[in-house]
Amino acid sequence: MSTKNLLLVEDEVHTLRMLCRVLMGCPSVATVQTAATYEQALLRLADPSIDVLVTDLQLPDGSGLDIIRQARSRDQQMPILVITVLGTERAVLDAISHGADGYLLKGAEPQSIASALEALLAGEAPISPAIARHVLMRFRNLESDAVDAAAAPSIEPTTHLSKRETEILSLVGKGLKSAEIAEVLEIATHTVNTHIRNIYRKLEVASRTEAVYEARRMGLLGNGEI
């Protein structure tokens, strides 16, 4: 597998150093560039050689979510991870809605950080029981909103989770890992990961849809514009 060039965005200097060290130790990582502010991050992102983005959410002069969005719009395939202290679901879900692929825990063992990154680069989709629960809830709310908005002209077709996807999310919520889910459902692990990635994409789309709908409802956009 080719090695990747990574961009790490973190404003706290010690954490930055620690993560840098850990990530440099990963076999799949070739270089690690760093940025400590929003402006710096944007500058660095302009460099086309960047393959992977790992970013914090709270930056002194901006939000990490914007960086994620920009990176995603620049490159649809780029793996994006968000760094979080506790892995609280809201932050992670927001990040995923903006295009992130997963998260890293700041305080985790260096080994687990490294393995999480490797897994991501290998095609796994990181997910936790809490995230799975919240994703399910988010889609449930979206569906009930869609029912409410049935009278209004829809901008895009509302996104639903397929039955398989819901099943997988439920099993994740019970604490099963991808391999175990694959065993229970008698499918390949790779398929499970694909499903999870699809779920994330749907979440991103759904969030975009939701945002547009909200904007339209509040009269910020005229009809026909996107």
Next chain:
Amino acid sequence: MSTLIRLLALVSLTGACQPQRDATAVVPATAVHQMCSATEVCAHPVTLPHRASDAASAQPMRYRITVPRSVRADPDGGWGLVVLAEMSVEARIRTEALLNLSPSSGPHSNHCNHPALFVARTASSAALPTEVFVDVFSPAGGHGGLRSVHVGGLRAATAHHRRLRGLMVTSAEIATAVALLSALLMFSVWVAKPKDRAYLYFSMACALFALNSLHYHVLHPPMSYWAWDSLMNAAVDGFIVSLVLFTRALTRRPPGRIVPSLLVYGAVAALLPLVMPAQLKTMSHDIMHAGSLAIGAFGVVTLVKHRGQLSAPSRSVLVGAGVVFCVVGAHDLLRLTGLSPGLGLSLVPFGVLLMVIACVTALVGDLVRVLKLEQGLTATLEARVREKTEALQQTHQHLLKVSQDKTLSEERERISRELHDGTAGQLVTLLAVLETEPQRDPAAMASFVREALDDLRMTIQSIDPTVASLAELLGTLRPFIEARVQQAGAELRWRVHTLDDSPTASDVLHAVQRILQEATTNAVRHGGISTLTIEARSSQATGVELVIQDDGHGFDAQASPGRGLRNMKSRAEQIGAQLLFETHNGVTLRLRLPDAPTPDQPRPQET
């Protein structure tokens, strides 16, 4: 009424001339008209108080009327006499005068209270006869006499006769009509409101009054004279008794024994004279009337004494009418006794009419007042109900808020306790170690901090409100349990996927979390495990069961299982769960959860 006045006359007069039985004797007139001129008619009638006490006499009573010289005939010589006699008397007029007189109206009789006009002519406008004799006959042996005589020129006399007749008869007719209408009205009101006896008694009074006024209208009574007479008298007594009952009911006096006794009195008053022999009939009438008047006085006293019971408008109306009635009665009394001529006629019918109208007004006012009261009560009631509902709603809101606040503060307490017991303690320990053993291995320090961070993360995740079922809780805890187990060099086997997502009470979830943590700690600490299996399943037979199994050395029964196991058992008991402990091939803990009530319902206390 004439009987009433007669009674008054009886009571008040002294020295009245008694009619003599001797037909030839001349009864001196005790009153004389005023001076009249030919074109005038006397404004003040002659009042001749007397009474016939002898019912059997067929002799006429003779009155001598002295005609004043100032009275002149009409230029064509005509002059007239207007004679008003009392009840049940046939008046035959005979004049012994220089000229013949003949009555203008048919036979010489006239019926009570219908004034009779007698006309005559003189040859010229010479002076009228100085004396006129009027003989009054009561062939049936009844009682009565002349009430008034007017003398004057023919035209004046005719006019006066017409006027008098109009007044007396018309007023009687009006009074009767009003009385009948009132009786009907009040009776229908009483039928609608049977509890209010006042309406009934008043309608009785009005009916009896109407009955009594028949004697104005019925010229030839259908029954014998005495029966008719008794009926009329009984009607008067009944009228008075009914009015008394009415005042009692109006002032809300309890019926008690008064009402039946009054009714008995009324019946006696009606029937007694009938059974009396002829010579005592009149006296019995008078006694009954005296009794009725006394009862009437009693009624008036009741009305005055309890006038507070009446509503203000009724009170003033009734009192005013009563005053007027008293004035009217006094006037008629004066007339009868001859102390003053007063107005030309008896005012008592008008007085009675006024009283009737007053009573009707009082009753109607009463009715309206009651209706208004009802409306007011309904409005008050509605307002009260609204008030109470609002108060209830407010109380409900308040209780709701109090309950929410309580829940919130309980949660806060729990969180602060967890943080205190967990993270805060760990940080303090770390600080202590750093300060006392600075040379400790940084990697060990790092892992210590990591442990604190993990604990904090788990605390935060455990209070996530989206964790509502046992399956979700287990899913949340897995990473932490796995980390601990892997640290000890063992493997975690996770068999949870068959558990369903049904919601569980938060206190149950919390207890399970603590038990699970304790069990994991024990398994890791006692060492020697290579696999920790956590299995959760639900079945019809056993309900939900959580199995924590390791393959280590097991507990040394003596050593230290005491506290940990006791803690777990007490936590299980608190939520009504069963904790089973087996130790062969390692330790197996079975936690059987109680049959799930719906989440957060009060749990039955287990002693």
